[in-house]
Amino acid sequence: MDLKRIEAILFDVDGVLTDGRIYYDESGNEWKAFHVRDGLIIKRMSDMGFRFGAITGRSSRLVERRMKELGVEFLVQKCMNKKSALMKFAADYDVAFDHIAYVGDDLIDLPAMALAGVAACPADADEEVKKRSDLVLEQRGGQGVVRELGERILKDRGRWEEFMNQFDRAVEKTEE
Numbered sequence: 001m002d003l004k005r006i007e008a009i010l011f012d013v014d015g016v017l018t019d020g021r022i023y024y025d026e027s028g029n030e031w032k033a034f035h036v037r038d039g040l041i042i043k044r045m046s047d048m049g050f051r052f053g054a055i056t057g058r059s060s061r062l063v064e065r066r067m068k069e070l071g072v073e074f075l076v077q078k079c080m081n082k083k084s085a086l087m088k089f090a091a092d093y094d095v096a097f098d099h100i101a102y103v104g105d106d107l108i109d110l111p112a113m114a115l116a117g118v119a120a121c122p123a124d125a126d127e128e129v130k131k132r133s134d135l136v137l138e139q140r141g142g143q144g145v146v147r148e149l150g151e152r153i154l155k156d157r158g159r160w161e162e163f164m165n166q167f168d169r170a171v172e173k174t175e176e
Contacts, residue, residue: 001118001134003156007099008051010074010086010112011146013063015105016122017054019142032062035142041150042070044166048159050150051093055085057108083111103149105129105141120149 014020017038023031042052053074054067060077067075074092076085082104090097098117102109105125110132113119120135122145130136135152139145154160 002098003101003118003153005099005117006101006153006157007049008053008089008093008095009045009101009103009146009149009153010053010055010089010116011103012082012105012109013054013056013060014058015125015141016103016145017066017142019140020105020124022058030060030062032060032066033142034066035144035147037144037147039066039070041147042072044163045150045154046071047166048162050153051095053089055079055082055089055112057082080108081111082109083115086112086115101149101153103137103145120145 011017017034018032046052052072054063054072055076056063057079058077063077064075074089079085086102090100097115100116101118101120102112102116103120104113105122107126107128109129113132118135119133120137121129121133122137122139122141124140137145137148139148154163
């Protein structure tokens with residue numbers, strides 16, 4: 001597993017960016033909870049030149065809205081063939097498979113995970129997914145999984161200081 005090569009992170013939504021549960025109210029409205037730490041790393045790493053994409057088996061306006069807020073341009077919903085979606089991402093953005101990390105939590109993610117350079121999963125992923133992952137993260141789905149992976153990539157690539165400098169500059173400005 002070589003995190004130093006990673007240029008792009010693709011991820012499932014339910015079970016990775018969320019805790020995997022689907023909430024409905026009596027009116028039929030759907031609810032999802034996204035962790036702000038995932039959002040921060042996605043936005044800031046995007047500013048540093050990394051690419052992100054979401055591939056999900058379900059379709060939700062909430063997911064579309066969240067990805068738009070984060071500037072994630074590559075979003076494939078109602079996708080039952082995540083490997084094909086990963087292949088499209090690689091072709092569209094000219095990124096080699098071994099430069100892509102894919103984060104999934106369930107069996108439907110396995111073909112895409114097998115193609116990616118690094119296959120990662122949350123701590124509460126399906127057991128078969130854990131067995132086939134290069135990296136089982138410490139965080140559970142919906143608790144900052146993408147954040148954890150992003151931090152590891154930045155540190156392995158020697159870009160953690162660059163990332164942190166964004167915040168140090170902001171602190172300096174408030175102290176002036």
